[in-house]
Amino acid sequence: MKKYIDTGKKDTRSGFGDGLTELGKKNKNVVALCADLTGSLKMDEFKENHPERFFQIGIAEANMIGIAAGMTIGGKIPFTGTFANFSTGRVYDQIRQSVAYSGKNVKICASHAGITLGEDGATHQILEDLGLMKMLPGMTVINTCDYNQTKAATIAIADYEGPVYLRFGRPKVANFTPADQNFQIGKAVQLQEGTDVTIIATGHLVWEALQAAETLNEHGITADVINIHTIKPLDDEAILKSVKKTGCVVTAEEHNFLGGLGESVARVLSTQHPAPQEFVATNDTFGESGTPEQLMDKYGLNASAIVNSVKKVIARK
Amino acid sequence: MADYKALEDLVIQVRRDILRQVHKVNSGHPGGSLGCTEFFVALYNELMERDENFKMDGIGEDLFFLSNGHISPVFYSVLARAGYFPVEELNTFRLLNSRLQGHPTTHEGLPGIRIASGSLGQGISVSIGAALTKKLNKDKHIVYTLCGDGELQEGQNWEAIMYAAGNNVDNLIVTVDLNGQQIDGSTKNVLPLGNLKAKFEAFGWDVMDIEKGNDLKAILTGMKKAKEKTGNGKPVCVLLHTVMGNGVDFMMHTHDWHGKAPNDEQLADALSQNPATLGDY
Numbered sequence: 001m002k003k004y005i006d007t008g009k010k011d012t013r014s015g016f017g018d019g020l021t022e023l024g025k026k027n028k029n030v031v032a033l034c035a036d037l038t039g040s041l042k043m044d045e046f047k048e049n050h051p052e053r054f055f056q057i058g059i060a061e062a063n064m065i066g067i068a069a070g071m072t073i074g075g076k077i078p079f080t081g082t083f084a085n086f087s088t089g090r091v092y093d094q095i096r097q098s099v100a101y102s103g104k105n106v107k108i109c110a111s112h113a114g115i116t117l118g119e120d121g122a123t124h125q126i127l128e129d130l131g132l133m134k135m136l137p138g139m140t141v142i143n144t145c146d147y148n149q150t151k152a153a154t155i156a157i158a159d160y161e162g163p164v165y166l167r168f169g170r171p172k173v174a175n176f177t178p179a180d181q182n183f184q185i186g187k188a189v190q191l192q193e194g195t196d197v198t199i200i201a202t203g204h205l206v207w208e209a210l211q212a213a214e215t216l217n218e219h220g221i222t223a224d225v226i227n228i229h230t231i232k233p234l235d236d237e238a239i240l241k242s243v244k245k246t247g248c249v250v251t252a253e254e255h256n257f258l259g260g261l262g263e264s265v266a267r268v269l270s271t272q273h274p275a276p277q278e279f280v281a282t283n284d285t286f287g288e289s290g291t292p293e294q295l296m297d298k299y300g301l302n303a304s305a306i307v308n309s310v311k312k313v314i315a316r317k
Numbered sequence: 318m319a320d321y322k323a324l325e326d327l328v329i330q331v332r333r334d335i336l337r338q339v340h341k342v343n344s345g346h347p348g349g350s351l352g353c354t355e356f357f358v359a360l361y362n363e364l365m366e367r368d369e370n371f372k373m374d375g376i377g378e379d380l381f382f383l384s385n386g387h388i389s390p391v392f393y394s395v396l397a398r399a400g401y402f403p404v405e406e407l408n409t410f411r412l413l414n415s416r417l418q419g420h421p422t423t424h425e426g427l428p429g430i431r432i433a434s435g436s437l438g439q440g441i442s443v444s445i446g447a448a449l450t451k452k453l454n455k456d457k458h459i460v461y462t463l464c465g466d467g468e469l470q471e472g473q474n475w476e477a478i479m480y481a482a483g484n485n486v487d488n489l490i491v492t493v494d495l496n497g498q499q500i501d502g503s504t505k506n507v508l509p510l511g512n513l514k515a516k517f518e519a520f521g522w523d524v525m526d527i528e529k530g531n532d533l534k535a536i537l538t539g540m541k542k543a544k545e546k547t548g549n550g551k552p553v554c555v556l557l558h559t560v561m562g563n564g565v566d567f568m569m570h571t572h573d574w575h576g577k578a579p580n581d582e583q584l585a586d587a588l589s590q591n592p593a594t595l596g597d598y
Contacts, residue, residue, distance in 0.1 A: 060477075062472075063473060065442070066440075066442020067480070069443050070444060070446020070447040072446075073373065073450060074456070075450070093436050094439060096436075097435070
């Protein structure tokens with residue numbers, strides 16, 4: 001099985017910040033908007049390099065989304081930055097009407113997604129954002145797994161014409177995907193080859209899936225591990241190809257099982273190739289305060305939870 | 318010097334278009350549309366510097382955004398009669414497969430529309446964005462917005478109003494259709510707006526009134542004055558005092574016709590008060 005090396009823990013939000021810095025240098029149409037979280041979103045360098053293209057909106061997210069939509073008229077490519085909670089639920093109608101329905105080229109970049117936001121607790125830990133965003137017609141939804149991938153995705157979405165929701169997180173996590181990767185929107189990445197089970201993971205759960213696959217391998221179970229960074233449009237082909245081989249699937253995400261990646265995978269399978277599926281996700285609940293590791297453990301969002309689900313799903317084959 | 322006779326003729330024809338659109342599908346919003354007819358006619362035919370060939374990017378021309386999208390009948394009529402799309406297309410208002418949706422949208426590709434509106438309170442933010450892009454592009458043209466007075470009850474407006482003044486967005490003229498009415502009654506009874514002039518001024522805007530908001534001459538004089546106020550570090554607000562349902566006696570001074578179509582008899586009465594000038598579609 002392939003070996004993946006953690007080259008040093010880094011936060012995915014820094015991948016966004018560094019990607020934005022690079023974009024600032026190479027694309028003069030890129031503008032950045034922030035709702036009073038410049039440091040948290042790692043947008044300081046862009047702000048320093050291009051003060052004329054950085055817009056501090058203040059604590060007014062609805063206005064930020066509207067301004068971003070308007071800025072596209074005349075050729076700018078706005079990247080908005082705030083926490084995932086304030087990037088989606090708080091401004092759903094603004095995104096729906098002024099961005100998605102109006103077909104505007106806005107990149108909604110959302111940090112501190114999911115439960116790994118940690119100690120701030122449930123008011124800030126959104127576990128519903130993927131569902132909210134994937135339901136919007138025309139919206140592309142991306143959830144990257146590490147620093148390198150977040151940086152690559154940030155750069156890639158500037159070249160894509162249309163609204164995008166890019167989701168990343170707060171904590172420092174393993175950085176294991178190649179620094180020079182070619183990020184292709186909508187294209188799944190196969191990380192491990194196996195025959196007994198398919199593990200489809202997104203975001204912070206991708207590294208956990210790789211750890212789970214190693215443990216399973218020690219017990220003689222081989223897993224296809226697929227990194228779905230783009231939840232919409234979903235790479236149906238990669239999912240079907242793998243599940244036709246393995247006959248069962250575990251999906252893993254830092255999100256409510258209602259509305260998340262797992263449900264999107266279930267739709268593909270139920271209509272084209274029904275197969276047993278288990279969900280590693282939160283169980284229709286809010287989060288709470290704690291360290292990211294404690295929370296991932298308590299809410300069953302780590303490698304051992306994936307291993308348990310794999311055993312369960314294989315028994316159902 | 319504006320050709321007032323031609324503008325007056327257009328106003329009357331637009332009123333007919335509004336009434337006939339909403340009557341045909343027995344739905345839509347005639348009251349606010351009629352109240353803003355003179356403003357739209359003046360804006361598109363005398364005030365805006367605009368490219369006859371519609372381009373979404375709007376570089377090198379003035380832009381207009383309608384925030385209170387429910388007054389689409391007047392917007393569609395004025396756009397059609399300004400040449401953005403065939404006047405006959407007004408026949409398709411609110412019908413299945415039409416580009417003339419109940420509320421304006423870019424989704425069906427109707428020329429002249431740059432943003433969807435209908436869910437209220439979003440237009441000023443969008444206009445600020447377009448105005449900021451004009452500044453980045455070193456484009457000296459102006460961004461115009463129209464919003465309803467009742468619409469100002471939506472909180473997002475005040476985020477936008479604070480931002481525009483705090484960031485010197487001075488290539489922006491926001492006109493408030495001050496008709497004092499909303500769906501459930503007068504703004505006074507539903508949720509008082511207080512002293513809007515004082516409010517906008519307190520936020521740092523340059524504010525002026527057009528007291529006769531249904532008088533073409535007053536609108537042109539006032540809006541030209543508003544234009545002169547741009548470029549001086551402050552966003553400009555025009556409080557346009559209008560009468561809802563203007564031009565049709567039984568629709569005036571009431572909220573009853575906010576979102577209700579006339580029946581056959583009422584249509585005939587309303588049209589007789591506005592005899593055709595340029596020909597119906």
